[in-house]
Amino acid sequence: MTGAERLLRPPLEDALAAYRAQVLANRAYIDALEGERPPGHDYWASRAPSFRPGRAPLPELGLLLELAEPGDTWLDIGAGGGRFAVPLAERVARVVAIEPSPSMRAQLAEAAREAGRDNIEIVELTWPPADGAAAPEGDVSLAANVLYAIDDVGAFIAAMERQTRRTCAVVAFDRAPNTPLPGLWRELWGSEFRELPALREIVAVLLAMGRRVRVEPLPPVPLEPRPAGDIANDYAWMYHVRPGIPGYEAKLERFRELVAKHCGAGGGLAVPPVVRRYSSVISWPVER
Known part of the structure; x- marks a missing residue:
């Protein structure tokens, strides 16, 4: 394999190593700005309410519902406040919402109650599950805007597949959601931001893993001016x-x-x- 071929079609170990390096570089950069978080810190505590259903547009839902069958059990890995779990539960038999954040689980439980959905099971679990840990199974597994900061993305995807009977799905942006405007960031912090991997890197890993992927992009959402x-x-x-x-x-x-x-x-x-x-x-x- 030539150098150009290796760049365009990296071996799996190279794709995984590059993904991990990008995640760890971002993590080290942010830790240097903010300092390391104390043990038990819930990163999402202040923002969890914004992940409730209906708080933001959900253009991906239609494409996800095309993968669904009425008798399905879905695993929503990193379910957050229930943005996808609650509407999916209206169309499938059961949703297992896997979420490690206490504040997110609280929002999700409240959203499920408000929607009258008794077919959502909320599971406190970090993904991928530790060796020997019990993990739920489903017909379809979903990881929506979760993979950007996962340093061992290969293990995450492999665990998805082990626990899934039919289809795996990932929602990802072309750039990680926390990616700032370069000029604004430089003036604010005086350095260059270290980006997380996003859509193209996730697809590169999946192709290197030999997966038969379908990628369906959605139209850009207009950025409307507000105060x-x-x-x-x-x-x-x-x-x-x-x-x-x-x-x-x-x-x-x-x-x-x-x-x-x-x-x-x-x-x-x-x-x-x-x-x-x-x-x-x-x-x-x-x-x-």
Whole structure:
């Protein structure tokens, strides 16, 4: 294999190593900014309510429902606050929502109650399950916007396939959701952001694994202008401006200024400071 072929069609070990290196580089970079989190810290505690069903558009749902059959059990791995689990439970027999975050599980349980869905089972489990740990099985397994920060993505996917009878599905953006605008980030933090892997890297790994993947991209969602202050408050998390960091108030004020500078749309409005453009549903059959 020539050097060019190795880049375009990497062996599996190279694809997995490159994915892992990108995740670990991002993790080290963010830890250097924020400091390591204390044991037991629930990263999602402050944002869990935003992952409830109906809080954001769900364009991928239609494509996912094309994979569903009425008698199915679905595994929703990294189910969050139930954005996918609750609407899926309206169309399939059972959804097993696997979620390690306590705050996310609380939101998910409340959303299931409000929707009257008694066919959602919430399981506290980190994926992939530890050796010897009991893990549920399903006809279809879903990992929606979960794989970006998984350093051992091969083990994650292999565990999905072991516990799945028919189809695996992944939802992924063209860029990881936490990817900032480069210029805004540089002015805020004084360094270059280290991106997480996303759609193309996930597909590269799956192809290197020999999987027969189907990739269905969705149209880009327009970025609608909203009050600049609301945009700054809503997206500060993505720029790691959050309570507890050194100089939080000053950093938040600077972020507001930079949102107006880089994203201002006139009349006190701004567009979201994101670079992701579209999401895709990746699916493949489980072949024994």
